[in-house]
Amino acid sequence: MQFWDNIINTALLGTDKKQVNAGELCPDLSSIFGDVSSNETLDKEEKFLHIAAIAFNYRQSGITPVLRKEITIKVAQPEELPYCNKQTLQILKEILDEESIPLLKFWLQQCVVNQQLVILDLIPTLLDIGRHHKTLRPFITACCGKRGEWLSEFNPDWNFSVRATAEELWQTGTPDERKKVLQLLRETDPTKAREWLTQSWSTENANSKAELLKQLKINISAEDINWLESLLNEKSQKVKDEILHLLKLIPTSGIILQYWNLLQQSIELKKEKKLLGLSSKTVLQIKLPNVIDESIFKTGIEKLSSQKNISEEEYIIYQLISLTPPNLWQEHFNDTAENVYILFSNNKDLERYLPALGLATGRFKNNEWAILFIKEESKYYQDLLPLLTKDIRIKYLLNKIEAFADSVIQFLSNENEEWSPELTSVIFKHTAKNPYQYNRNFYNEHIHLIPATIIKELEKYAPPEEYNAKMWSNMCEYIIKLIQLKQQILSAFNQ
Template sequence: MQTWDQIINTALLGTDKRTLAANELPAELAELAALIQNSTTDKEEQFLQIASLAFNYRQCGVLPLKKEGVSVSKAAIEEKLYCSQLAIQTLRDILESESNSLLQFWLQLCEAKSRIVTPELVPALLTIGTQQKKLQNLVVACCGKRGDWLSKFNPEWNFSTATTQEELWQTGSAEQRKAVLEQLRKDDPAMARTWLLQTWAQEDAGTKVEWLMIMAINIGEDDIEFLESLSKEKSKKVKDVALWLLKQIPDSPVVQQYRQVLQKTITIGKKGLQIKLPAGLDEQLFKNTGLDKLSNSKDFTDEEYIIYQLVQAVPPPFWETRLDSEPDIIIRSMQKDPIGKKLMPALVQAVVAFKDQRWATALMQNSQVFYIDIIPLLPVKEQEFYSIRFMDQFSENIIEHAIKREDTWSVDLTRAIFIKTARSVYQYNRSFYSRYIHCIPVEVVPELEKCAPGEDYLRTTWSNTSEYITTLINLKKQTIQSFN
């Protein structure tokens, strides 16, 4: 359309230097253009009105490009049922709320019920998938065959073309492969290790480190052979992470080596518990296992520091066997002994490293000091009991642990958290509640007013925040109802 080229030239030169002539317009627009020119003498106004007229004329008359020999196949017939109208309307509301946590919650329920979204929502979800990598697998599952088909017309949506875990592992993006490996380590650790071995030689050092960090999920005895083989890797970072993982496996050679030394270090004599390193320790113990010979703290002698490292690297049940006693008694006894008291933090680190829930409970019940890192190892009810009890002293740490949970908080814990977050409006703004709405119980709405701070300026902010939380909770409640 030559008229459009003339309009662009006029816009570039300015109406003082050039105006649109009647013969530059299509014949169908001549009469209307004349009316515009007669209605105003302002050149700019005339130009803008004629340009608008030509734009609409152009839009109405454009035909799609046509190329012979190009055929588009239809989307495959859907195998899953569409969501209910209530679920679809809830999804629309969630998309307007821009809460990725709620969207993930909705998609998870949709996938669990083997449902798919209606076709008009597929492009919106695929677009979100390009921005939110962690949602891609859920988006693929919920868009069905139509999503697979549509992704072929937009390279940015091509993450939806691989639908199985193995396909995503072989051909997916870095984020998709990471998500697949994480899930597989939870469901089938052996298969995850097998897939990792298949591509290990092709990965660079940085990627290998990332994969090894994921291997920490369900780390176990079957991983020892693979991890020990990494001692021949060129990258020091890879070797260090592999050694770190081996130290988390009770039956690994390095842990067994530490156990043997500690066995000789801990003795029971007439004066009770005696802790002293055996003479002539093998230098390879320090060279090959990362054990430091020199203390990095003025509170420990070199010998005490070596013992400290051994204690934190050996599974806590060692103490039960060596001292022929129960965790409760051992913990109380160590706190009475000057050296034992200094070693208590190392014992706590061992409990955390080896995820020993029995010893975690014993420590929480018998320790004179509250160790925040033990909380995630406790049963949920105990986690919440101690979290509420020590919220005033360790609020940030406790909240940090709470948001890592995948289940829903109790109303009591939520109330305790909100009382703290309501007083830190900049640190815990609306995005905080939106991000962790999956943890917030729907029953907490009547409790929101009880969480309000005493200060007037904070009460006003909390009132607005409460309304926002209520809106999110209503969407969460509606989502649950949609898939029941």
């Protein structure tokens, strides 16, 4: 409505600079304009306000919509799954009132597992939540069924509920959708994922290339080497860095072999006599050759040490060891992992390189070497935890949590299964003492990991300080409420 824009412009400029005239209004308002403008009892500001008020009401009274015959509304497809029962839906409403996204995710997961749907009234609410929480979208899509898919066609913000094929999303999706598609495909068919990226490579910009390359870390293998090495002439440094990072994860890549070749030139085994010269022991020495191929420094190896107590040579060696598969040391010495580990640990000069070996063990996922490192009392190797069996990992974490509590809790926060009762007990002993760091948000975000058995023990974790004890008492009430909701979810879906 152009006439309304004219009124807005007049209001912005002021009646001293501009007046609304009859030609700027719609024909229906011309007679009213004449009555107002001819009223001598009103000043120019009052006349403008009268006209604006009348125009506003006219504008609000409704207009005839544009008729577009080509628009048709399809009928939603019939649902194939049953709706949830009243109890599960009531719990869902309580979770929505509580605004607990972790509990909502837990509820949605149970709904998907039990192959049920939410009632129609709640579909818009869930779709709107999905706008802001991407991790919930797959579950919301499944729980809203055919009606959710149909309804999303009327709101672009809900179109994540439209079940497009992976290839369609790869071709036409948003950057986040394309990354997710490549990530999922990389998990199931790494070769096909690489082929898709190869085909679209020339059309991607530098930022897109760098982000998409990160997804290739999943199931990275020797099959990726040729294509990745062919990209090393890319102009963007950001893209080059991602390519180099990926190549450093493949034990047989040219970069890794170049590092190992330099280390082999630096290794020397010597026989040293023990006390009185009656026996000798084998000692490992590592010293870089006088001349080093400068090309290694173009691959990310840094020349200068940032620590005063570590020389440039030691720093370079440390980096090379951290990027070299541990099994190559076994092959070089034709010995067991344990004996090679002893070569390093029994030598004061080489003991400093053990953390580098630990980093390499995690990088190349070597289970045999991981077992050796978890025996170290003074260090905590978080990158090695996924390589341990569940029982060994729990035992290791219980042993380390007192000295490295925050790091252990950070790792456990990303678990998919409930914490063991033993771990939960130790975690709560620490978190109860630090109520500002581990506040309500912490327990809310991790409620899916907290076992219900902890309810009986909450009181005994109360801090000795009166103020902190009061805070913990209030926190316990909140934790119990969350756990009870979680139990109700399981109970309702299992009926």
